[in-house]
Amino acid sequence: MVVTYMENVFIQIRRDLHQIPELGFQETRTQQYILNYIYSLPKERYEIQTWRTGVLVKVLGRNPIKTIGYRADIDGLPIEEETGYSFASSHQGMMHACGHDLHMSIALGVLTEIVNCPIDDDVVFIFQPAEEGPGGAQPMIESEEFKRWKPDLIFALHIAPEYPVGTIATKKGLLFANTSELFIDLKGKGGHAAYPHQTNDMVVAASYLVTQLQSIVSRNVNPLDAAVITVGKITGGTVQNIIAETARLEGTIRTLSAESMEKVKERIEAVVQGIQASFQCKASIDYGSMYYQVFNHEELTAEFMDFIREDTDVQVIECKEAMTGEDFGYMLRETPGFMFWLGVESEYGLHHAKLxxxxxxxxxxxxxxxxxISFKGTR
Known part of the structure; x- marks a missing residue:
């Protein structure tokens, strides 16, 4: 492969951004890097706004009748990097382990091309913070800045380690699941391990709760639907000879329909009420970040797939829906559009320290x- 000067520029931008991953709504260095690059482009051809740690850029069309939106997420993850890169993260305990460094460099590359060769319609590039948490899409689309330039259609990509370079994967309709975090805190009465009858043991209560949560999917969700409840972390107690007064469960809920998400949460709350009664304890539930399903607009997605097949040498695959979550779903709930997977052929998967x-x-x-974008925005 012969790499041109322009290609080198955006590969270097990816490497620069890879070194400065920041968590949701803390992306100050990332925001400044994006702004510095955009300010190097011809200023008469775009307008720019910031929102919290995000950036919105409108490239002015020659004769606009609609606005095309393209979104790239910008935050990193709390993961200690193990890639061995010479350009590895300089922020200890943080890494671009979900590919948002590529998302940003690609968006800046497309932005540069559209600025230098304007099309008829306006194009808004949305550099969105906090996709990994606590969720930036929903508050961003509710902001005055976003409403001022609200697009008529919108799309985004996500890297896919399992597909080779030169491959796009997507589908009409549901692509990503509804997701919600799950945190349950239990508080009972601790005491000496030799006198369990004088206590309310929260380790035992938490153990019962985990097994009961697993029955929700098997007995309360339509077998033709799909749902997952995973408890990934349990903490409780202090030492081996003290009965635990508190315990905490941390997990995730994923469903392929919004209705099933509501049903699952109703059942979780009922099960937790039962645990409170059975173990004479108090419980609280926090759903943390909740992401709406990514549901691709059928006509626009079909058009995009046909465009790839007919006018490019890129391979397009019609994939299955996935239980992954993406807050881009909130944008698609408001505006027709789609998301697709971009093949990047990595041995290690998303959220892995060696991606x-x-x-x-x-x-x-x-x-x-x-x-x-030129095809969609030039008449």
Missing amino acids: QPNEAAIPAAISLLTRY
Whole structure:
């Protein structure tokens, strides 16, 4: 593969951004990097706004009748990097382990192309914070800044380590699940391990609760639907000879329909009420970040897939829906559009400390998306 100067620029941008991952709504260095780059482009061809740690850029069309939206998320994850990169994260305990460094560099590449070769319609590039948590999409679309430039259609990508470079995967309708975090705190009465009858043991209560939560999916969700309740962490107690006064369960809920999400939460609350009565304890539930399903607009998605098949050498795959979550679903609930997977062929998957996406996907995506936006926005 012959790498051109422009391709090198955006690969280097990815590497620069990879070194400064920041958690949700803390992306100050990332925001400044994005702004510094955008300010290097011809200023008469775009307008710019900031929202919290995010950035919105409107590239002015020659004769606009609609606004095309493209979203890239910008935050990192609390993961200690193990890639061995020479450009590894300089922020201890944080890493771009979900590919948002690629998402940003691709968006900046497409932005550059559209600024230098304007199309008829306006294009809004949305650099959104806090996708990994606590969730930036919903408050962003409710902001005055976003409403001022609300797009008429919107799309986004997510890297996919399991697909080779030069591959796009998507589908009409449901692509990603409804997701919710789950935190349950139990408080009883602790005491000496030799006198259990004088206590209300929260380790035992938590153990019963975990097993009962697993029955919700098997007995309360339609077998033709799909749902997952995973408890990934339990904490309780202090030492081996003290009965635990408190315990905490941390997990996630994922469903393929919004209705099932509500049903699952109703059953969780009923089960927790039962635990309170059985173990004479107090319980509280916090659902943390909740993401709405990513539901691709059928006509726009079909058009995008046809465009790839007919006008590019990129392979397009019609994939299955996944239980992953993405707060881009909130944007699609308000505006027609779609999301797709971009192949980056990495041995290690998303949220892994050794994720190493193939950087050849960056220029390939910039070329594809520039052509698609030009196709959608030029009459």
